[in-house]
Amino acid sequence: MKEEIEELWREVRDLSLGNSGNVDRLESPPSAVEFLRDFITPNKPCVISNAISHWPALSSWPHHSYLSQTLSAATVSLHLTPTGAADALAPLHSSLCFASAHVQHVPFPEALSLISSSEPHKLVAYAQQQNDCFRSEYSSLAADCDPHLGWATEAIGSEPEAVNLWIGNQHSQTSFHKDHYENLYAVVTGEKHFLLLPPTDVHRLYIRHYPAATYTYSSDTGEFDLELEKPTRYVPWCSVDPYPSVETVDDEMAKFPLYFNGPRPFECTVKAGEVLYLPSMWFHHVRQSADAGGLAIAVNYWYDMQFDIKYAYFHFLQSIQYRSTPSPMLKDKLAEEIDSGPDDNES
Amino acid sequence: MKEEIEELWREVRDLSLGNSGNVDRLESPPSAVEFLRDFITPNKPCVISNAISHWPALSSWPHHSYLSQTLSAATVSLHLTPTGAADALAPLHSSLCFASAHVQHVPFPEALSLISSSEPHKLVAYAQQQNDCFRSEYSSLAADCDPHLGWATEAIGSEPEAVNLWIGNQHSQTSFHKDHYENLYAVVTGEKHFLLLPPTDVHRLYIRHYPAATYTYSSDTGEFDLELEKPTRYVPWCSVDPYPSVETVDDEMAKFPLYFNGPRPFECTVKAGEVLYLPSMWFHHVRQSADAGGLAIAVNYWYDMQFDIKYAYFHFLQSIQYRSTPSPMLKDKLAEEIDSGPDDNES
Numbered sequence: 001m002k003e004e005i006e007e008l009w010r011e012v013r014d015l016s017l018g019n020s021g022n023v024d025r026l027e028s029p030p031s032a033v034e035f036l037r038d039f040i041t042p043n044k045p046c047v048i049s050n051a052i053s054h055w056p057a058l059s060s061w062p063h064h065s066y067l068s069q070t071l072s073a074a075t076v077s078l079h080l081t082p083t084g085a086a087d088a089l090a091p092l093h094s095s096l097c098f099a100s101a102h103v104q105h106v107p108f109p110e111a112l113s114l115i116s117s118s119e120p121h122k123l124v125a126y127a128q129q130q131n132d133c134f135r136s137e138y139s140s141l142a143a144d145c146d147p148h149l150g151w152a153t154e155a156i157g158s159e160p161e162a163v164n165l166w167i168g169n170q171h172s173q174t175s176f177h178k179d180h181y182e183n184l185y186a187v188v189t190g191e192k193h194f195l196l197l198p199p200t201d202v203h204r205l206y207i208r209h210y211p212a213a214t215y216t217y218s219s220d221t222g223e224f225d226l227e228l229e230k231p232t233r234y235v236p237w238c239s240v241d242p243y244p245s246v247e248t249v250d251d252e253m254a255k256f257p258l259y260f261n262g263p264r265p266f267e268c269t270v271k272a273g274e275v276l277y278l279p280s281m282w283f284h285h286v287r288q289s290a291d292a293g294g295l296a297i298a299v300n301y302w303y304d305m306q307f308d309i310k311y312a313y314f315h316f317l318q319s320i321q322y323r324s325t326p327s328p329m330l331k332d333k334l335a336e337e338i339d340s341g342p343d344d345n346e347s
Numbered sequence: 348m349k350e351e352i353e354e355l356w357r358e359v360r361d362l363s364l365g366n367s368g369n370v371d372r373l374e375s376p377p378s379a380v381e382f383l384r385d386f387i388t389p390n391k392p393c394v395i396s397n398a399i400s401h402w403p404a405l406s407s408w409p410h411h412s413y414l415s416q417t418l419s420a421a422t423v424s425l426h427l428t429p430t431g432a433a434d435a436l437a438p439l440h441s442s443l444c445f446a447s448a449h450v451q452h453v454p455f456p457e458a459l460s461l462i463s464s465s466e467p468h469k470l471v472a473y474a475q476q477q478n479d480c481f482r483s484e485y486s487s488l489a490a491d492c493d494p495h496l497g498w499a500t501e502a503i504g505s506e507p508e509a510v511n512l513w514i515g516n517q518h519s520q521t522s523f524h525k526d527h528y529e530n531l532y533a534v535v536t537g538e539k540h541f542l543l544l545p546p547t548d549v550h551r552l553y554i555r556h557y558p559a560a561t562y563t564y565s566s567d568t569g570e571f572d573l574e575l576e577k578p579t580r581y582v583p584w585c586s587v588d589p590y591p592s593v594e595t596v597d598d599e600m601a602k603f604p605l606y607f608n609g610p611r612p613f614e615c616t617v618k619a620g621e622v623l624y625l626p627s628m629w630f631h632h633v634r635q636s637a638d639a640g641g642l643a644i645a646v647n648y649w650y651d652m653q654f655d656i657k658y659a660y661f662h663f664l665q666s667i668q669y670r671s672t673p674s675p676m677l678k679d680k681l682a683e684e685i686d687s688g689p690d691d692n693e694s
Contacts, residue, residue, distance in 0.1 A: 004666045015655065200659065308389035316352070
């Protein structure tokens with residue numbers, strides 16, 4: 001099956017996505033028809049300029065004082081980790097687990113100061129509660145952005161299912177995963193750096209089941225503790241870290257050759273004022289650069305995706321094992337066995 | 348691979364197409380956005396009423412006299428076969444070939460009389476030249492129809508690549524095949540009966556390579572001759588006849604169990620005044636009923652399809668052999684062989 005799957009990676013690039021590794025760029029928002037035809041239908045990402053230029057957020061949110069004042073009465077969910085990697089694989093008991101952040105509910109001004117004073121290997125704070133938080137915890141910022149993106153809502157035929165706010169700094173990153181949504185990701189300040197792989201490339205991410213664990217942070221000691229959930233719960237997650245350290249790079253490349261030796265992922269930086277269309281089922285890894293004030297802030301709109309023939313094909317692909325095709329001789333043996341039924345006599 | 352492929356057939360129906368075997372019906376043409384969102388994106392057929400009610404063709408074309416007069420000066424391509432089955436499998440030298448019609452260029456009034464006097468097992472005539480003929484051979488009928496369907500052209504972003512006219516009778520049928528176009532099929536008089544299978548079901552049609560042959564008709568003897576092309580040319584074609592005769596039905600069902608025992612094909616009758624959206628890459632088989640004057644007439648619009656992720660997935664699926672998954676014991680042998688390399692010693 002190896003050859004057929006690798007041909008699929010090649011063909012989707014040759015026919016539709018291109019081989020440059022670049023993401024299409026639009027100088028203005030598309031019409032609903034263009035967005036459907038040129039991006040949603042072919043399941044193809046793009047970066048759109050001048051779609052949110054009118055948002056008051058672009059000028060006001062880079063100022064800590066504006067945010068702290070507007071959200072002075074808000075309590076928000078803050079994700080704390082020792083490294084900036086939440087919802088990511090972490091070593092535990094000489095194996096790997098799927099580690100979730102310690103989530104603390106804190107007054108917004110305190111959250112903001114924790115985010116901007118984050119220090120890796122000590123405490124990294126990231127406001128990234130993905131539960132429609134922009135319309136709940138952060139509702140006092142509502143007037144600074146649009147409640148939805150008109151052309152996308154018209155194309156998709158319904159308002160966003162969730163709108164999330166992300167306030168972080170250069171230390172936070174999001175490990176490779178996919179979402180069952182059409183995603184429009186608007187950067188307000190700072191920059192976001194995306195690595196993208198189409199759903200056809202699912203085998204290249206080595207999705208495996210990892211036991212779920214959660215960080216607990218003690219503000220007294222300033223220490224994190226990482227503990228497995230009880231009873232054990234397994235989470236299927238991508239095994240690939242695209243940016244391994246100098247010490248681990250050889251080992252990682254040997255473990256995940258389909259990722260490191262296959263076609264380059266699509267790469268794009270989304271700057272303040274730009275919007276990324278991240279198509280449903282695409283795998284994405286996100287890093288960020290902070291603005292002068294130490295922040296990276298984004299708003300993302302999750303719109304319902306269609307569970308259609310593309311999704312069914314994806315599921316089918318995922319159900320197939322990547323492996324070398326049997327040699328012709330073995331194929332004959334196989335055909336023989338299928339014809340005669342399996343042999344129960346193992347002598 | 349058997350289980351995975353059959354799960355794909357099920358899933359595309361459960362998620363998107365439905366299990367009733369019915370095709371969606373719209374009471375009026377969709378907007379461009381609706382057409383893209385609800386049908387082109389999910390690659391899903393529909394029948395649309397009241398999309399061509401304003402065409403003068405609906406009232407004038409059922410009259411032979413109108414057609415003969417308007418096309419009195421036209422020479423048209425007429426497809427002649429002994430059975431009504433052109434571009435279909437036919438027996439030859441105790442095997443099967445892919446038989447194309449005898450194409451004769453005749454004045455339109457003569458063509459019309461041959462079509463309506465067609466007799467199966469003797470001579471069946473069908474005007475079905477698929478080379479944009481409506482805009483060439485039949486251009487004097489242009490004012491009777493729209494040159495394109497506005498909502499479809501807006502959705503797809505370009506005018507039709509080809510517009511074809513089909514004038515036949517109840518004896519002509521079109522065997523299972525697929526086209527690399529988005530197809531809008533407007534019935535003007537008579538009825539068309541479609542069997543439809545989604546691209547996910549490709550293995551169920553047993554596409555095999557058949558030698559191409561062409562009928563030659565002698566008007567002197569009234570006899571057909573069927574001869575293989577020289578040099579031999581092989582055409583990949585669907586092996587399944589969905590309506591086998593009483594004599595051959597058991598044999599056909601035994602030869603093509605994936606078709607006859609799998610999910611029922613989608614079925615629809617498109618009446619005069621209705622339009623079928625036949626999505627790109629869907630397999631279709633077409634029969635027809637004639638109107639009171641003995642004719643079935645349709646105009647179809649072929650719009651460019653997108654060669655995108657769906658097409659790449661289809662190609663991938665088609666590249667995979669349908670067969671039982673190896674038994675666990677054999678899987679071990681397989682893994683062993685892959686690890687150690689194929690064994691060249693066959694003793």
